[in-house]
Structure formats: structure tokens, C-alpha cells
Amino acid sequence: xxxxxxxxxxxxxxxxxxxxxxxxxxxxxxxxxxxxxxxxxxxxxxxxxxxxxxxxxxxxxxxxxxxxxxxxxxxxxxxxxxxxxxxxxxxxxxxxxxxxxxxxxxxxxxxxxxxxxxxxxxxxxxxxxxxxxxxxxxxxxxxxxxxxxxxxxxxxxxxxxxxxxxxxxxxxxxxxxxxxxxxxxxxxxxxxxxxxxxxxxxxxxxxxxxxxxxxxxxxxxxxxxxxxxxxxxxxxxxxxxxxxxxxxxxxxxxxxxxxxxxxxxxxxxxxxxxxxxxxxxxxxxxxxxxxxxxxxxxxxxxxxxxxxxxxxxxxxxxxxxxxxx
Amino acid sequence: xxxxxxxxxxxxxxxxxxxxxxxxxxxxxxxxxxxxxxxxxxxxxxxxxxxxxxxxxxxxxxxxxxxxxxxxxxxxxxxxxxxxxxxxxxxxxxxxxxxxxxxxxxxxxxxxxxxxxxxxxxxxxxxxxxxxxxxxxxxxxxxxxxxxxxxxxxxxxxxxxxxxxxxxxxxxxxxxxxxxxxxxxxxxxxxxxxxxxxxxxxxxxxxxxxxxxxxxxxxxxxxxxxxxxxxxxxxxxxxxxxxxxxxxxxxxxxxxxxxxxxxxxxxxxxxxxxxxxxxxxxxxxxxxxxxxxxxxxxxxxxxxxxxxxxxxxxxxxxxxxxxxx
Numbered sequence: 001x002x003x004x005x006x007x008x009x010x011x012x013x014x015x016x017x018x019x020x021x022x023x024x025x026x027x028x029x030x031x032x033x034x035x036x037x038x039x040x041x042x043x044x045x046x047x048x049x050x051x052x053x054x055x056x057x058x059x060x061x062x063x064x065x066x067x068x069x070x071x072x073x074x075x076x077x078x079x080x081x082x083x084x085x086x087x088x089x090x091x092x093x094x095x096x097x098x099x100x101x102x103x104x105x106x107x108x109x110x111x112x113x114x115x116x117x118x119x120x121x122x123x124x125x126x127x128x129x130x131x132x133x134x135x136x137x138x139x140x141x142x143x144x145x146x147x148x149x150x151x152x153x154x155x156x157x158x159x160x161x162x163x164x165x166x167x168x169x170x171x172x173x174x175x176x177x178x179x180x181x182x183x184x185x186x187x188x189x190x191x192x193x194x195x196x197x198x199x200x201x202x203x204x205x206x207x208x209x210x211x212x213x214x215x216x217x218x219x220x221x222x223x224x225x226x227x228x229x230x231x232x233x234x235x236x237x238x239x240x241x242x243x244x245x246x247x248x249x250x251x252x253x254x255x256x257x258x259x260x261x262x263x264x265x266x267x268x269x270x271x272x273x274x275x276x277x278x279x280x281x282x283x284x285x286x287x288x289x290x291x292x293x294x295x296x297x298x299x300x301x302x303x304x305x306x307x308x309x310x311x312x313x314x315x316x317x318x319x320x321x322x323x324x325x
Numbered sequence: 326x327x328x329x330x331x332x333x334x335x336x337x338x339x340x341x342x343x344x345x346x347x348x349x350x351x352x353x354x355x356x357x358x359x360x361x362x363x364x365x366x367x368x369x370x371x372x373x374x375x376x377x378x379x380x381x382x383x384x385x386x387x388x389x390x391x392x393x394x395x396x397x398x399x400x401x402x403x404x405x406x407x408x409x410x411x412x413x414x415x416x417x418x419x420x421x422x423x424x425x426x427x428x429x430x431x432x433x434x435x436x437x438x439x440x441x442x443x444x445x446x447x448x449x450x451x452x453x454x455x456x457x458x459x460x461x462x463x464x465x466x467x468x469x470x471x472x473x474x475x476x477x478x479x480x481x482x483x484x485x486x487x488x489x490x491x492x493x494x495x496x497x498x499x500x501x502x503x504x505x506x507x508x509x510x511x512x513x514x515x516x517x518x519x520x521x522x523x524x525x526x527x528x529x530x531x532x533x534x535x536x537x538x539x540x541x542x543x544x545x546x547x548x549x550x551x552x553x554x555x556x557x558x559x560x561x562x563x564x565x566x567x568x569x570x571x572x573x574x575x576x577x578x579x580x581x582x583x584x585x586x587x588x589x590x591x592x593x594x595x596x597x598x599x600x601x602x603x604x605x606x607x608x609x610x611x612x613x614x615x616x617x618x619x620x621x622x623x624x625x626x627x628x629x630x631x632x633x634x635x636x637x638x639x640x641x642x643x644x645x646x647x648x649x650x
Binding site (some may be wrong): 166 | 329339341343345346347348367368418421425433442447449451452454455458459460461462463568570581582583587588589590591592593594595596597598599602603605606607610613628629630631632633635636637638641643645646647649650
């Protein structure tokens with residue numbers, strides 16, 4: 001299975017690493033919008049300019065799109081799905097239906113298969129919500145994120161004047177997690193479910209009180225949460241906040257039986273040392289499924305919901321039934 | 326979607342209850358090997374003799390087989406898959422390949438679709454093992470069961486002379502679970518992962534020491550585990566051990582990145598007030614998938630690995646993407 005990487009940030013580097021864990025996959029190349037000669041991948045994969053990718057139409061089974069959801073993927077995925085089977089990690093939940101429609105149309109016209117929104121949320125957590133709802137139709141579900149670095153929130157802080165660097169941790173509130181496990185989380189507001197911890201490196205002489213006020217009052221990002229702001233120096237940022245850990249859990253608590261019945265609780269929990277590396281591993285498992293589904297004649301756009309689990313592993317049906325069932 | 330229940334023990338009663346939670350499903354009837362007139366289902370579903378089921382070929386979309394794995398299902402599932410779409414919860418792991426082959430052949434000949442081994446293990450836990458292995462190919466996984474009642478182990482105790490009733494709880498050992506979460510569980514033996522708690526009602530005058538010896542030395546069931554035996558009376562059995570709770574967890578701990586990389590940990594945890602009721606809910610979710618796949622022309626035998634998650638919920642693809650992704 002011939003795989004190529006389009007975009008070489010944290011996620012692209014994660015895919016590069018993940019390729020070494022999947023012996024049935026061969027790395028064709030990295031395509032970058034930067035100067036290819038400036039990039040020296042640790043694994044020695046060849047690097048090409050992004051606009052050269054068209055030359056590789058017949059040499060790539062699946063192209064992994066490692067752009068950002070805000071501006072890259074809405075343009076990138078439909079454009080490349082016309083010429084390649086692609087997988088992306090588009091994660092702007094509210095816009096997924098629009099993205100799906102654009103990618104589906106482009107992929108169908110080009111005779112390709114695209115899988116969008118792979119990752120852990122959307123992705124694995126979406127699967128956990130779907131399985132749990134199908135199995136416990138009478139119940140209540142919650143998703144908690146963290147403790148982990150939210151790159152979107154960190155970026156939002158960095159845009160405030162006087163801020164040199166920032167890291168934002170999303171932290172689930174223990175009491176809310178316990179309520180969810182007990183099936184009593186209904187009506188909890190955003191502030192009751194998560195809090196936000198911010199670590200900020202400010203310019204010398206910056207008005208720290210003003211920076212803190214701007215963070216805490218920022219609509220959507222922070223205003224609805226209890227937020228703490230801690231000013232640190234660059235050395236401390238490097239020593240204690242250089243990593244991108246994340247994780248969280250999807251909990252569903254429901255009733256089985258009739259009347260009083262019995263309680264059933266399902267919980268998927270992820271604890272990730274590196275968010276982009278783990279996301280990259282998921283993208284590759286779904287790339288395998290995309291190649292197989294395309295070989296069977298499937299075209300257009302799909303999501304993790306449309307992939308039978310058997311397509312994610314290189315093993316045969318017999319091996320899966322013997323060793324995993 | 327017209328559903329019927331074949332077999333009316335704990336699992337069949339669970340399916341009867343679960344049908345009330347799924348408004349897109351209609352209960353056609355219960356088929357029993359006992360006298361139909363002796364059975365009065367709480368939901369008022371009609372009851373028929375098992376050998377009448379052939380008359381209902383055109384009135385049942387999916388028949389849920391609620392027999393036991395030891396002797397019922399190996400004969401029942403292939404026989405009924407010739408005439409019906411069926412779902413079973415066959416759970417003798419070692420014999421699944423043989424069961425699959427027999428059911429596949431019968432279902433293909435009859436033009437039907439059968440899904441075997443649905444439930445939580447095999448079933449949901451199998452899915453967790455497969456997803457986790459696909460996403461973390463370099464890693465180590467463990468499955469823990471309990472704390473919960475093992476019906477097979479309880480039955481084994483009941484067969485000992487002098488035993489009137491028994492309940493066996495499988496209990497995961499906390500230290501082993503912690504080692505699994507840390508990725509350091511390799512080489513743990515059965516005794517290090519689970520212990521077994523037995524509650525026994527003995528006949529008056531029975532040799533309790535001998536019963537305890539027979540339990541603790543029973544090969545496969547107890548000899549490889551630290552086992553405790555507690556003698557209780559019927560009243561205590563009824564008061565404290567009348568329910569069938571179960572659960573457990575599937576843990577996989579793996580590496581992402583290259584070299585040192587980062588650790589990633591995935592854990593699915595189930596806590597079930599009623600094992601048969603929860604299993605019944607799973608059977609119905611997969612019955613929905615079986616009806617849809619059969620309508621699309623699929624024939625033969627499949628497992629949970631072959632079912633795309635989207636087929637488990639009544640919602641459309643658009644609704645799933647908008648609300649669950």
C-alpha cells in the first residue's frame with residue numbers, strides 16, 4: 001500500500017513516524033508548501049513540492065492530508081480528492097456536513113474515495129458515541145476532553161498583544177465526570193464540565209493584568225469557563241510545556257430491562273502522550289480501509305461511521321475471528 | 326423491522342425488554358421449546374412453540390437466537406440461518422471458526438445473512454481489541470473481566486455433589502490492571518490477573534471441606550486462580566446474589582512516534598447491572614445492521630468486525646454526521 005503525506009507540520013511528522021509501524025505500507029513521499037530542500041525527514045522519505053503531487057497520480061494509493069481545519073482542508077481535501085484517494089482529519093464539527101458534500105462531489109467525479117474527519121474527536125470518540133447510543137438507546141452521554149493542550153485555544157492567546165507564547169490546557173472537572181458515570185450529568189453547563197489553565201510568556205513590560213483580562217473575557221474560548229492564567233518565562237515553557245499531550249473520555253450511562261431495570265455504563269478513555277502522533281496513527285489505519293474500499297469499487301466521501309472494523313487491520317477475516325473475536 | 330425471539334431464558338427476556346427501547350422494531354413473537362401456554366411475557370408478545378417458527382418465514386426480518394453456546398447454538402444457528410436472517414451470541418472463543426463456517430454455508434444456501442458472536446465479549450470487547458491494535462500496532466493489550474457473575478463457573482460449582490446453589494464472581498486484580506495501563510503487563514499469568522469468589526449453598530450435612538477442595542482443584546475453571554469459597558444459606562443467596570452484574574475493561578498501551586516517542590493508552594470499560602440485558606441490547610443493534618445488510622444483498626455469515634457502525638443506528642448518514650461525528 002503506497003502512502004504519501006501532504007503537509008509536514010506536527011501531524012505530517014506523526015504520519016511519517018506511524019508509517020514505520022505499519023509494514024504493509026510504503027512511504028512514497030512528503031509533499032510540502034515549503035521549500036523541499038529545507039526539509040530533512042528523520043526517516044529519509046523523499047520530499048517534494050506540493051504542486052508536484054499531480055505527477056504522482058499513479059504512484060499513490062492514499063494521500064494523507066495533514067493541513068489545518070481552519071483554512072487548509074476546506075480547499076485542500078476537495079481539490080486533491082479529485083485526483084487521489086485521501087484521508088483528512090477535518091475537525092470543525094459544525095462545518096462537517098458542508099465539507100462532506102464538497103469532498104463527496106469531487107471524489108465521485110474523479111473516481112476516488114475520500115475519508116474525512118478521522119482522528120480521535122471527531123473519530124474514535126464519535127465511534128464511541130455512536131456505538132454507545134445504538135446499544136443504550138435509553139441513556140445519557142457525555143464527552144470530556146483533557147487534561148491536554150488545546151492548540152486552538154493556545155493560538156487564540158498568542159494573538160493577544162504582548163503575548164510571546166502560550167499553552168492552554170483543557171481540564172475535565174472530576175465532579176462532572178462522576179455525575180456522568182452515575183447518569184446524572186444532564187443540564188451541566190460548559191463551566192461545570194471543564195476548566196481552562198493557561199500558561200503565558202509575556203513581553204517584558206507588557207500589561208499582564210490586561211492580558212489576563214483579555215483571555216478570561218474572550219467569547220467562546222474562555223468567557224464561559226473558569227480560567228486560570230499563569231505567567232511563566234520561556235525557559236519554563238520549554239521545560240514543562242513543550243509536549244502536546246491530550247485525551248479524554250466518552251461516557252454513556254443507560255438503562256437496560258424494563259421499568260426499574262438495571263444500569264449499564266460504557267466508558268472509552270484515551271490518555272495520549274502526543275495528540276498529533278496518535279491522530280496520525282488513526283489516519284493510517286483508515287488509509288488502509290480507504291485503499292481496500294476503493295479497490296472494491298467504492299467512490300465518494302465516507303467517514304469512520306462507514307468503515308467496517310475489519311478493514312482497519314491487515315489481517316484476514318479468518319485471522320481476525322481467530323485472534324481478536 | 327420485524328424481530329422475533331427464539332429461546333426465552335435470561336437473554337430472551339432481555340431482548341423482549343430491549344425491543345421496547347427501539348421504536349423502529351416490532352416484536353413478532355417469542356418461540357420457545359417449553360409449552361407456550363406456560364409463558365406469559367410481561368410485554369404481551371405472542372408466544373409460539375419453537376417448531377412453529379417455519380410458518381413465520383415471511384413475517385420475520387431478523388430472528389434473535391437466545392440459546393446457550395455449549396449445546397444450543399452450534400445446532401440452532403446453522404439450522405435457522407437456512408430460513409431466516411439471524412443474530413446469535415455464540416461465545417465459545419475457541420470454536421468460533423467452526424461455528425462461523427457452518428453458519429456461513431447454511432445462510433448462503435438459504436439466501437440469508439447471519440451475524441454470530443454478538444455481545445460484549447465476544448462483541449464490544451473484540452471491537453475494542455481490533456480498533457486498538459489497528460491504531461497502536463506497537464503496543465500491548467489486556468482484557469479484564471469483572472467484577473461480575475460468570476454463569477459458566479457458577480454452573481460448574483452447581484454440578485458438585487452436595488451443592489444446592491452457587492454464584493461465582495470473577496474479579497480483576499487491581500495491580501494487574503494498573504500494570505496493563507502502564508504497558509507493563511506482559512507475562513502476567515491467569516492467577517495474577519483475576520481471582521475467583523464463590524458463594525455456595527450446600528445441602529444440610531454436606532462435607533463442606535470436600536466441596537471447597539473440589540472447587541479449588543477443578544482444572545481450567547479454578548485450579549489456576551486464587552479462589553475463595555464462602556458457604557451461605559438460601560436466604561443470603563437470594564438477598565445478595567440474585568442479580569447478574571458483570572463488566573470489565575479492554576486496555577491497550579502503545580507507542581506513537583519513533584524511538585522514545587510517546588505513550589498512548591486506550592481503555593474501554595463496561596459496568597453492567599445485568600449482563601443478559603446488556604447483551605440483549607447489543608443483539609438488537611446488530612439485528613438492525615443485519616436487516617440492512619441483507620436488504621443490500623449481503624449473504625452468508627458475518628461478525629461485528631464486518632458491520633460498519635453507521636448500520637447500527639436508525640438515523641441517516643446526514644443525521645449521524647451532524648450529531649455524532
